[in-house]
Amino acid sequence: MKTEYDLLIVGGGMVGASLACALLPLARRYQLSIALVEAMPLPDAGSSVYQPSYDARSTALAYGARTFYEQLGIWAELSRHLTAIDRIHVSDKGQFGATRLNAEQEQVEALGYVVENRWLGQVLLQHIREQGSDLIDFICPAEVVDMQPCETGYEVELSAPESQRIGARLVVMADGGRSALRNRMGIGYTEQPYGQYAIVANLSLDRPHRNIAYERFTATGPIALLPGESVAGEHRCALVWTLPDDELAAVTELSDGAFLKQLQEHFGYRAGRFIRVGARHHYPLKLVQAEEQVRRGLVVLGNAAHALHPIAGQGYNLALRGVVGLAEMIAMQSEQGGALGDLAALQAYEQKRRKDQFRTIEFSDRTMKLFTSQNSLLRLGRTAGLQFMDICPSAKTLFARAAMGLDMPAMRLP
Numbered sequence: 053m054k055t056e057y058d059l060l061i062v063g064g065g066m067v068g069a070s071l072a073c074a075l076l077p078l079a080r081r082y083q084l085s086i087a088l089v090e091a092m093p094l095p096d097a098g099s100s101v102y103q104p105s106y107d108a109r110s111t112a113l114a115y116g117a118r119t120f121y122e123q124l125g126i127w128a129e130l131s132r133h134l135t136a137i138d139r140i141h142v143s144d145k146g147q148f149g150a151t152r153l154n155a156e157q158e159q160v161e162a163l164g165y166v167v168e169n170r171w172l173g174q175v176l177l178q179h180i181r182e183q184g185s186d187l188i189d190f191i192c193p194a195e196v197v198d199m200q201p202c203e204t205g206y207e208v209e210l211s212a213p214e215s216q217r218i219g220a221r222l223v224v225m226a227d228g229g230r231s232a233l234r235n236r237m238g239i240g241y242t243e244q245p246y247g248q249y250a251i252v253a254n255l256s257l258d259r260p261h262r263n264i265a266y267e268r269f270t271a272t273g274p275i276a277l278l279p280g281e282s283v284a285g286e287h288r289c290a291l292v293w294t295l296p297d298d299e300l301a302a303v304t305e306l307s308d309g310a311f312l313k314q315l316q317e318h319f320g321y322r323a324g325r326f327i328r329v330g331a332r333h334h335y336p337l338k339l340v341q342a343e344e345q346v347r348r349g350l351v352v353l354g355n356a357a358h359a360l361h362p363i364a365g366q367g368y369n370l371a372l373r374g375v376v377g378l379a380e381m382i383a384m385q386s387e388q389g390g391a392l393g394d395l396a397a398l399q400a401y402e403q404k405r406r407k408d409q410f411r412t413i414e415f416s417d418r419t420m421k422l423f424t425s426q427n428s429l430l431r432l433g434r435t436a437g438l439q440f441m442d443i444c445p446s447a448k449t450l451f452a453r454a455a456m457g458l459d460m461p462a463m464r465l466p
């Protein structure tokens with residue numbers, strides 16, 4: 053470990069590790085010294101053996117994210133445990149409207165991909181270890197407990213293995229939605245609770261999922277079902293079931309059998325019969341946005357900057373575009389001999405990011421509100437909308453492109 057770095061990333065989660073991978077070629081090209089600090093011990097990191105576990109959490113990657121991993125050179129490795137989404141079925145319970153999106157019609161190989169978070173993290177960290185051991189110091193487990201601005205950037209205090217201070221010209225806070233550093237640094241944020249919880253679990257179906265993802269809007273909230281990798285011959289799907297706050301307790305207290313029965317009643321049988329549910333977890337849903345995303349020598353990235361409703365599966369995909377934008381800014385500053393923590397350069401980066409964030413947040417926030425509203429006019433409107441989308445290819449393509457992140461700026465790394 054050095055005492056001075058050009059760049060220090062706080063948090064080796066999906067976003068911090070993605071940024072470290074994206075910066076590897078720049079570190080080599082411009083001789084940048086980089087540290088990645090992660091608080092949790094990561095036993096799987098760097099191991100090529102992967103044992104899928106029934107209860108692993110998953111993320112839907114937009115089709116556009118594929119170009120990012122291809123440029124990193126890890127797409128082939130990642131593909132070993134990816135499930136392609138060939139079709140998306142969107143419907144509204146109790147209404148006739150439904151729309152079906154199809155990869156073939158949209159002329160893409162897949163509408164998106166489902167990856168287990170643990171596998172994605174393992175591949176990213178393995179890449180850093182294999183390709184960047186001479187370029188990036190992976191400091192783990194160690195927690196950043198404090199940061200103070202100084203003349204050259206920030207002085208960062210680590211808690212483990214023993215208290216240490218290191219300097220960095222630019223600090224990237226990718227320490228997640230519950231960022232303690234955000235509070236410590238006095239970075240304000242807005243929080244808009246949706247009055248809902250997401251119950252997340254894996255399910256087994258009595259038949260193959262045929263690579264179909266479902267989004268089912270019900271009177272109590274949307275239910276998403278993502279196709280997953282089979283484990284021990286079971287056809288597995290990832291469930292995100294959104295429920296109002298006051299209905300959570302009644303559902304979490306159900307036995308597995310009663311839970312499956314209730315879910316089946318809400319979701320119907322279009323995916324088959326639910327025959328098993330794994331460990332259930334629940335999260336309060338809220339839209340959280342940091343009021344400041346840059347300061348001189350400091351960037352806030354990923355969930356620490358914005359946590360979205362998971363309905364449209366956009367949070368990580370949006371963060372990845374932030375990773376690419378930041379890498380562009382770092383390349384430009386390095387090329388021109390400018391300071392990495394230069395406020396004007398960071399503000400220009402932030403300005404571009406805010407536009408994309410605004411669009412993406414509007415898309416998931418409005419979709420959520422439209423489809424959870426019990427207002428009869430809105431219900432009528434969305435039924436008509438789904439029917440219209442199903443018969444109108446161009447409307448469907450617009451929706452599919454937004455959901456897949458295809459109409460967003462291309463994820464081209466510098």
Ligand SMILES: Cc1cc2nc3c(=O)[nH]c(=O)nc-3n(C[C@H](O)[C@H](O)[C@H](O)COP(=O)(O)OP(=O)(O)OC[C@H]3O[C@@H](n4cnc5c(N)ncnc54)[C@H](O)[C@@H]3O)c2cc1C
Binds near residue numbers: 067112195353370
């Ligand atoms: C139910 C649900 C479903 C979702 N589904 C999707 C989806 O399908 N598609 C999608 O795009 N997005 C999805 N998301 C969003 C996605 O999960 C997040 O965008 C993503 O996990 C954010 O990653 P992150 O690295 O910013 O934060 P985290 O994953 O929280 O990582 C932060 C890391 O920082 C470390 N850390 C924290 N503090 C410190 C410190 N002081 N020092 C050192 N290390 C520290 C932590 O240990 C952790 O490893 C979903 C979210 C939820 C809740």
